[in-house]
Amino acid sequence: MDKDENTTAPNQITDLEMVHWVDEQSSMRGMAKAGGKRVETIYETFQELYDAILVDGPLVISSPIVDVTIFAPCGRFEGDLIATRQSGRNVRRFLIRSDLFEEEYGSVTNCIDHIRSNNAADCELEIAHLQDLADALELSPTTIVPERDYGRIEVDLVAALQLLHIVDDLNGGDGTYPPDFELGYCVGRLFSSIQNLATLEPDAVKASEYEQSYKERGRKGKSRDRKDARLDHLFDCIQHLVDQNPALSRLKPLDVAKLACQDAVSQNPDLWTQGSGQLEQYLTCFASEQKYRKAYRDLFPETG
Structure with missing residues (x-):
């Protein structure tokens, strides 16, 4: 230790x-x-x-x-x-x-x-908490309500209760359980499953829903095309600023891009509902992609 x-x-x-x-x-x-x-x-x-x-x-x-x-x-x-x-x-x-x-x-x-x-493995505390949770949800190991829509947590709880009910019968129904490793292990696994469902499943469902909605937005908005359009628009705005004031070419490209992005958002807010926080990524594209590279270097010969 x-x-x-x-x-x-x-x-x-x-x-x-x-x-x-x-x-x-x-x-x-x-x-x-x-x-x-x-x-x-x-x-x-x-x-x-x-x-x-x-x-x-x-x-x-x-x-x-x-x-x-x-x-x-x-x-x-x-x-x-x-x-x-x-x-x-x-x-x-x-x-x-x-x-x-x-x-x-x-x-x-x-x-x-x-x-x-x-x-x-220690089953006593987990059994007590399982039974408390089952009581709060009004679950029974012997009575299944056909009309009830059991959630995954409730299914695991009923399974745990049924296991305990069987062991209780084998031990004379006095409500005490032997501290066998198998019992502690089985109930512990079920309890861990319930905890994971209660704590992780909502996050997993939310992530899955977000992934699906993101795919839908991508299909509907043609996200790649919109990104290309934002790149072209931002580059035009940067070029316009430097043409209007050549002294800007001595500044850091990111500083000029921030000013240009303000103009771009003002000119076409629908196009810029997203992407304004990715200026550094856009500048990397300007410096590396053949479509923009030469013109970008001409704009920022010292700092680009």
């Missing part, structure tokens, strides 16, 4: 029912680095860790590959600890029970090493 950064974040998390993606500065890692208290010696026991978190805030263990945040929650799991493991956009959550800590981990270092492992 000597290569990692172990710090406490300045604020305590009280609710982690949903995961929100934020910028680095607003993340737990960013806040810990900016205003946290560095942990020089890792804690030995659950109680030491718990007491420190209550005083100083969540413990953040940061590395280039994975971040782990351990905090003391309120509500249902008060008195225990919850850890989140984040690697990229993959987020797993773990319940660290005070009464089972010695038996399961033995030390804080072992606990952290276990959570950081790719193979770590």
Whole structure:
């Protein structure tokens, strides 16, 4: 752990029912680095860790590959600890029970090493959150409503509920589940799928819609033809300015192009609904394409 950064974040998390993606500065890692208290010696026991978190805030263990945040929650799991493991956009959550800590981990270092492992699985917390989300959406593992239009998230949730329902039946229906790796892994994968759908799918759909609309605009507006027309128009405006005032040829081409673009937009605003922010790209075309190259060099013999 000597290569990692172990710090406490300045604020305590009280609710982690949903995961929100934020910028680095607003993340737990960013806040810990900016205003946290560095942990020089890792804690030995659950109680030491718990007491420190209550005083100083969540413990953040940061590395280039994975971040782990351990905090003391309120509500249902008060008195225990919850850890989140984040690697990229993959987020797993773990319940660290005070009464089972010695038996399961033995030390804080072992606990952290276990959570950081790719193979770590803990189904209890994920099951609780899955059931909470299912209750909020009024989903049942045994009742499918034919008239209901189930979304992809709801389909995955029902699948997870059905898996839990089967395991519950096998264990006598008392609502407790054995911490088998297979169960934690299966439910964890479903939970990760739900998280991805909730956080990534809207972005993917939006990107797909934008791509389609962009293609439509390109077909309707003949975007390549419009770009060529803008190049010709801008070059004419640059040429006109330099002809009117030869001293402009001693300026940087980009400065003259900005003035010419103002004239071009004023003359033909429909043509310039886009493209005015690509002047440097247009100047590169003037300097490299055979159609414009000689005339462009004549306009700017010293600076072009």
